[in-house]
Amino acid sequence: MDDLASKSLLPNGLRDGLPPDAAHEADIHNLVLATFAARGYERVEPPLVEFEESLLNGAGEALALSTFRLMDPVSQRMMGVRADMTPQIARIATTRLRKAPRPLRLSYGGPVLRVRGNPLQPDREFRQAGVELIGAEASAADCEVILLAFEALKASGVTQLSVDLTLPTLVPGVCAEMSLDAAKVRKIRVALDRKDAAALAAIGGQAAGMLGRLLDAAGPVEKAMPALASATLPPGPAAERARLIAVTEVLQREAPDLVITVDPVENRGFEYHSGLSFTFFARGVRGELGCGGRYLAGHAGEPSTGFSLFLHNLLRAVEFPPPAKRLLLPPGTGEAAGAALRAQGWVTVAALAENAEMAAEARRLLCSHFLVGGSPVAVASEGEN
Amino acid sequence: MRANEPLVMALPKGRILSEVMPLVRRAGIEPEAAFDDPSSRALQFATNISNLKIIRVRSFDVATFIANGAAHFGVAGNDVLMEFDYAELYAPVDLKIGRCRLSVAARPDLIKQDDPSRWSHIRIATKYPNVTRHHFAARGVQAECIKLHGAMELAPSLGLCRRIVDLVSTGQTLKENGLVEVEKIADITSRLVVNRTALKTRSEELGRWVDRFREVADAA
CATH class of the missing domain: 3.30.930.10 (Bira Bifunctional Protein; Domain 2)
Incomplete structure (x- = not known):
């Protein structure tokens, strides 16, 4: 054992x-x-x-x-x-x-x-x-x-699908525009990855303040877009924002049953992405x-x-x-007969040896039905899966 | 977990709970009477909000329940968040309660002649092995962590190790055990923590609670 x-x-x-x-x-x-x-x-x-x-x-x-x-x-x-x-x-x-x-x-x-x-x-x-x-x-x-x-x-x-849209280049773009040093960018990144508003605020400065507002804005598209639209962005991220706005409009029109959220500062899992991600x-x-x-x-x-x-x-x-309807075929069932049953949608399982108790054998092999006189009969309920 | 099930809020047992409950109540959530009954052994509690129930678990387990989606939001200190660093946890609101520090402490007589710049390896007793390892790795030192679940302060006096990493608020416990705080690793407060998937898929209702707690925390 x-x-x-x-x-x-x-x-x-x-x-x-x-x-x-x-x-x-x-x-x-x-x-x-x-x-x-x-x-x-x-x-x-x-x-x-x-x-x-x-x-x-x-x-x-x-x-x-x-x-x-x-x-x-x-x-x-x-x-x-x-x-x-x-x-x-x-x-x-x-x-x-x-x-x-x-x-x-x-x-x-x-x-x-x-x-x-x-x-x-x-x-x-x-x-x-x-x-x-x-x-x-x-x-x-x-x-x-x-x-x-x-x-x-x-x-x-x-069912109940939702898509989260993000701009992975936004945070690096904003940090580069404000020419922050690498150590500070790393701290900002960690705080944003944890969505830790307090840690971000503690870093301080103009970039952290603005990213903090974008962090707060993350949520349903109706709430996030106005905050994102009013943020002042460098040209690269601004172009991606324009793309995000255009895409959101189409999605709202074409997929009304899809919940859309926007998270402008999400980054985890988008390490090689260069623009609008989801x-x-x-x-x-x-x-x-x-x-x-x-x-x-x-x-x-x-x-x-x-x-x-x-x-x-x-x-x-x-x-x-639902589990497939499996039909146990007695030994000696012809190929043509089996094929005809499969064509009707049955999954067929061939018994390889004669068995006096076909119903019990069908249950043992997890079949829902077995063949009696050429037509399928359901196995008694206790054996059904 | 299926669609319209109630939201589950996870709260930490113990010390922090008495600070958390006033905020929870000001946010408009009133748990059933059993919640405040010390003799009750219930772990789940209904609230005045039909679609919201509360569970009460250990503070480390708050993070685990929420990260796995078994609870949707709750309250946890950033010590716990730093220790686990689950990508599924968001900490959108600083509740500004449970203030303390995560610090390194030691017995002064044992470290008097120690020169930290020569360290390659140290032994530390802590409840936070990941934070501790990262903290010392950042300065090129390997930290061998002895994981304890409480009474960290005993470890140095009994010779288990020379240093501990633990939460410090007033420093009284350290003092009583002959320890001094030698270095602060991080400031700690409690945060409102939210499961990432829940925030994306139930953003309206969870977003409302996040906003409510933000108002309450800012007003405090």
Whole structure:
């Protein structure tokens, strides 16, 4: 027994997907990717492992601390296991697909691995599914991806969705404009990350005062926008604010059932983002369902945006589908007969040996029905799942 | 957790509670009678607000309940927030109560000939191992922390270690145990703490409570 137990122990943050959860996750994965495909986002499939220097280049740099490394015994070069797929898609778009017409719409889905989870989300391996829209500066691109994420989440069955919009360049822009020294900027950053109004006020100065007002403004869009609109911003952040205003108007019109909040000073999780970014939440569900935003792809710095949905969190936000109707077929059932039943929507399970008690056998194999004289009969209720 | 369930407010047991309750009451929240009944063993309490209930837990657990979304908002000192540094916690309002300091203290006779610039490693008894490690790491010193849950002041006199990191308000407890405060790590006050997801998804109702507590704290 000890031996069995020790074999079943997995490393921290990793787990086995079992029935029916594994099938459910795969269904949702396929469903969101189909939603992306229907809007012209074409699937790409990057490798799980790449050379470290290309994986952690550009947008990937922020992920260096989260990336597992291993030595390639063949090339003797260091490789990294992807911790996020976005930098890989940006690499593909700006290298092998550099001649493809812009804007380029790509979609992707697959597992990522991180060195550590956090105390609240211990998962180290999880599945991402997302899109990237490469070479698109217009605010219409931001609207498109946010509305697409909303559509995909709704299609998966998530209700009471809200999106939090943020401008990751605003705080650095304001600090640079007021030419604050690095130590002070770091203190401001920590205070803002903790949303700690008292710590921010204690730092003092014009920047802290203004950021403090923006911190207080975070909340429902109706409350946050006037405060944000009246703030005096340097040109870079001001342009992003104009984008935020334009995008908010479209979202309010096109997605009236989506709750919009604005948090101008949010930064955590947006280390490589260069403009308007967003996070999706569902009421009562712990953790983010997905996030994304603007970044610069490749050496040429193509303006791009996109998002990833986090399947492990998404699964917590959706109702489980009713169990499939499983039908136990007696031994010797012909292929054609089985196929006809499957065509009617049955999941068929073949009994491999004769059994006098087919009803009991069906219950033992978690089937809801068994076949009597060619037609399905429900298993008595105590055996139903 | 599902949609229209009541909001849950987590309050810390003990010392701070007597300072917190006047603010809570001024914000218009009145817990049921059992809350003030010392013989009651209840942990959850209804309030005069139909959609709001209160839980009373240890101060470190306030942060854990709220970070995990099991409570939506509550009151915690920034000592607790610094120790956990949960990304899911927001601390939008300084309630300006529970004022004290998080400090390093030591027995003067044991550290008299000590030269801090030569340290590579020190032993410290504390309830705050993360804060302590960070604080000393910032000056290139490795802090080996002995985690205690209380009665920190005993540790140096019994030879467990030479220093402790703990909350200090008047300094009386330190003095009684032959310790002196040698360095302040941070000023501490209690904060109104909010769960990030709850603030984003129930921003209207939680935003109202945040504003209410901000008014009450500013008026105090």
